[in-house]
Amino acid sequence: MRVTQGCFSFLPDLTDEQISKQVQYCLANGWAVNIEFTDDPHPRNSFWEMWGLPMFDLRDAAGVLMELSECRKVYGDRYIRLSAFDSSHGWESVRLSFIVNRPADEPGFRLDRHEVAGRGIRYTTNSYAADRPEGQRYGGK
Amino acid sequence: MNAISMTVRGKDRYKSGVMEYKKMGYWEPDYTPKDTDIIALFRVTPQDGVDPIEASAAVAGESSTATWTVVWTDRLTAAEKYRAKCFRVDPVPNSPGQYFAYIAYDLDLFENGSIANLSASIIGNVFGFKPLKALRLEDMRLPVAYVKTFQGPATGIVVERERMDKFGRPLLGATVKPKLGLSGRNYGRVVYEALKGGLDFTKDDENINSQPFMHWRERFLYCMEAVNKAQAASGEIKGTYLNVTAGTMEDMYERAEFAKELGSVIIMIDLVIGYTAIQSMAKWARRNDMILHLHRAGHSTYTRQRNHGVSFRVIAKWMRLAGVDHIHAGTVVGKLEGDPATTRGYYDICREDFNPTRLEHGVFFDQSWASLNKMMPVASGGIHAGQMHQLLDHLGEDVILQFGGGTIGHPMGIQAGATANRVALEAMILARNEGRDYLHEGPEILAKAAATCTPLKAALEVWKDVTFNYESTDMPDYAPTASVSM
Numbered sequence: 001m002r003v004t005q006g007c008f009s010f011l012p013d014l015t016d017e018q019i020s021k022q023v024q025y026c027l028a029n030g031w032a033v034n035i036e037f038t039d040d041p042h043p044r045n046s047f048w049e050m051w052g053l054p055m056f057d058l059r060d061a062a063g064v065l066m067e068l069s070e071c072r073k074v075y076g077d078r079y080i081r082l083s084a085f086d087s088s089h090g091w092e093s094v095r096l097s098f099i100v101n102r103p104a105d106e107p108g109f110r111l112d113r114h115e116v117a118g119r120g121i122r123y124t125t126n127s128y129a130a131d132r133p134e135g136q137r138y139g140g141k
Numbered sequence: 142m143n144a145i146s147m148t149v150r151g152k153d154r155y156k157s158g159v160m161e162y163k164k165m166g167y168w169e170p171d172y173t174p175k176d177t178d179i180i181a182l183f184r185v186t187p188q189d190g191v192d193p194i195e196a197s198a199a200v201a202g203e204s205s206t207a208t209w210t211v212v213w214t215d216r217l218t219a220a221e222k223y224r225a226k227c228f229r230v231d232p233v234p235n236s237p238g239q240y241f242a243y244i245a246y247d248l249d250l251f252e253n254g255s256i257a258n259l260s261a262s263i264i265g266n267v268f269g270f271k272p273l274k275a276l277r278l279e280d281m282r283l284p285v286a287y288v289k290t291f292q293g294p295a296t297g298i299v300v301e302r303e304r305m306d307k308f309g310r311p312l313l314g315a316t317v318k319p320k321l322g323l324s325g326r327n328y329g330r331v332v333y334e335a336l337k338g339g340l341d342f343t344k345d346d347e348n349i350n351s352q353p354f355m356h357w358r359e360r361f362l363y364c365m366e367a368v369n370k371a372q373a374a375s376g377e378i379k380g381t382y383l384n385v386t387a388g389t390m391e392d393m394y395e396r397a398e399f400a401k402e403l404g405s406v407i408i409m410i411d412l413v414i415g416y417t418a419i420q421s422m423a424k425w426a427r428r429n430d431m432i433l434h435l436h437r438a439g440h441s442t443y444t445r446q447r448n449h450g451v452s453f454r455v456i457a458k459w460m461r462l463a464g465v466d467h468i469h470a471g472t473v474v475g476k477l478e479g480d481p482a483t484t485r486g487y488y489d490i491c492r493e494d495f496n497p498t499r500l501e502h503g504v505f506f507d508q509s510w511a512s513l514n515k516m517m518p519v520a521s522g523g524i525h526a527g528q529m530h531q532l533l534d535h536l537g538e539d540v541i542l543q544f545g546g547g548t549i550g551h552p553m554g555i556q557a558g559a560t561a562n563r564v565a566l567e568a569m570i571l572a573r574n575e576g577r578d579y580l581h582e583g584p585e586i587l588a589k590a591a592a593t594c595t596p597l598k599a600a601l602e603v604w605k606d607v608t609f610n611y612e613s614t615d616m617p618d619y620a621p622t623a624s625v626s627m
Binding site: 005011089091096108111 | 302303306308309310339365366369376377402403515563570574590
C-alpha cells in the first residue's frame with residue numbers, strides 16, 4: 001500500500017526539481033521549512049523526528065535540498081517529509097506538508113477490532129513495520 | 142436625504158397619544174455610533190406614500206423600545222440610551238423604492254453570548270410591520286466587546302487541520318447518496334469506498350436522522366467501521382459527519398455521546414435545530430474535542446430574496462459567534478445560488494480575523510473578530526473534478542470541497558470517483574505553488590494529471606459539459622467602481 005499522508009501523495013513521487021519549486025513557494029511566503037523523518041507512519045504520529053531545526057531566514061530552496069540529500073543518505077529507508085511553518089498571528093502552525101521519501105516497500109497497517117458490549121468495537125490501527133524496534137523497520141540499516 | 146433631527150424633547154415628548162417614530166428619538170442623523178454599539182443595516186421598502194425616514198425610524202423603534210403609542214413608563218428608564226437610533230438612510234442604487242437604513246443599538250440591549258437574544262431583538266417583531274412592504278437585514282457590525290462574550294468555533298480551521306493532519310490543500314468530502322433509503326450496512330459501504338478512494342470526509346445529508354430504513358445507531362456503527370478501515374488502508378486520518386440532529390436536545394446529546402464513544406472526530410447538526418441548540422452543541426463539541434459541522438438547512442427560505450429576510454452574511458456572522466466549525470457557504474460554480482462577489486464576502490466572514498468594508502462583496506462594515514476561531518467554509522452541490530481550477534480560484538485553500546454526485550456518480554465506481562477528485566486537487570495545488578497560471582491552464586493541468594490517472598480521465602470525460610449558468614437572485618448593490626461616502 002501507499003501511505004497517502006501529506007499534500008501530494010496521490011501524484012507520482014515528486015522529482016527534486018518539483019520539490020525545489022514547492023520549497024521556493026514556502027520561502028516566498030515567509031514560512032520556515034523543516035525536514036522530518038520517521039519509520040512509524042501511524043496516522044496519529046504527529047511528531048516525526050526533526051532533521052535539525054526549521055530553516056528560518058533561508059532564502060534559497062537549494063539549502064533545503066542540500067539538507068534533504070544529507071538526510072536521505074542517513075534515513076533513505078524511512079519516510080521523510082517537508083513541513084512549512086507559518087508564524088503569522090492567527091495561524092502559527094504548519095501551512096504545507098508533503099512526503100519526499102518513502103521506504104522501498106510499504107507494508108501498511110493492520111486494523112485491530114476489540115469487540116466490546118453490545119455491538120461496539122474499539123478500533124486500533126497498527127503499523128506492520130512498527131512491530132519491530134525503531135531503526136529495524138523497513139529492512140533498516 | 143439625511144436631514145436634521147426631528148426629535149421632540151422635554152415634556153411634549155411624553156404627551157399621551159400617537160407620535161411619528163422619527164419624532165420619538167428613533168431618527169438621530171447627528172448620532173455618531175459608539176465603538177461598543179451594535180450596528181444593523183436594513184434594506185427598507187416602505188409602503189407607497191410612507192416617508193423612508195419615518196419607515197426607517199419605525200424599524201429602529203420596533204426593534205428596540207417602541208410600541209405604537211407613547212407610554213409614560215419610558216420616563217422610569219434611561220430611555221434615550223435604550224432607543225435604537227437610525228442615523229443614516231441612503232437610497233439603494235438602481236432600486237427605486239428601497240432604502241438602506243443604518244441603525245445603532247446600545248450594547249446594554251443584549252444578553253452576553255446569546256444569538257437567541259440578539260436575533261429576537263433585531264429580527265423579532267419588525268419584519269411583519271405593516272407600513273413596510275419588505276425588510277431585509279443586510280449586515281451587522283458586532284463590536285469586539287460583544288464578540289468576546291461568545292465561545293466561537295469549537296475547533297477552528299488551524300486546529301482542525303492539525304487534528305486531521307492535512308495542510309496546504311482544500312479538504313475533500315462527499316455527501317452519501319441516495320439521501321434516503323440506504324440501510325446502515327449499505328450506507329457504510331459508500332462511506333468506506335469514498336474515504337479509501339482518497340476523500341478526507343464523508344457526510345450525512347441534512348435529512349438523515351433516524352428513519353425506518355436506517356436508525357441512527359446502525360448508521361453510526363457501520364460508518365465508524367468504514368472510517369477505521371479506510372484509515373488503516375491509507376494511513377491517513379478520516380472522518381464522517383455523523384448527523385446528530387434530532388427532535389430534542391436530550392436525543393442530540395445521546396447521539397453525540399455515542400459518536401464520541403465510537404471515536405468519531407466530527408459530528409454534524411442542521412441549522413433548523415435553532416440558535417440555542419446550536420450554541421449548546423458548540424459547547425459540547427469544545428468540551429469533547431469534536432469538530433462541529435453545520436448544514437445550513439432551511440436558510441434559503443429567508444436568505445435568497447434580495448428585498449426581504451436576512452442575508453446569509455448575517456447568518457454566517459451569527460454562526461461564527463455561535464461556535465460551529467464548518468458552514469456551507471456556496472460554490473459559485475455549482476447548482477445552488479451564489480454570485481461570486483457575494484460568496485467571497487461570506488468566505489471572508491468565515492475565515493478572516495478582520496473584515497474591511499467591501500461594498501462590492503456586500504460587506505458593509507469593518508468587522509474585527511478579536512481572534513475568535515475561524516470557520517471552515519464548505520462548498521457543496523453540483524461540483525466536479527473538471528472545475529478544480531475554478532474552485533481553487535474562487536474559494537481558496539481553506540475550504541472543504543464536497544463532491545457528492547461527483548464522487549458517487551463516477552462511471553468506474555465510488556473509489557475511482559474519490560481518487561479522481563483527489564488527484565485533480567493535488568495536481569492543481571502543485572501547479573499553483575509552482576507559480577503557474579492555473580486558472581487559465583487548468584484544463585491542461587487536469588488533462589496532464591489524467592494521463593497517469595484513469596479515474597480522472599473518466600471523470601473529465603463524463604462531466605465535461607456540466608455547468609449551472611443561471612442568474613443570481615442575490616448580489617451586491619454596489620459595483621467595484623462605485624464610490625460611496627461612508
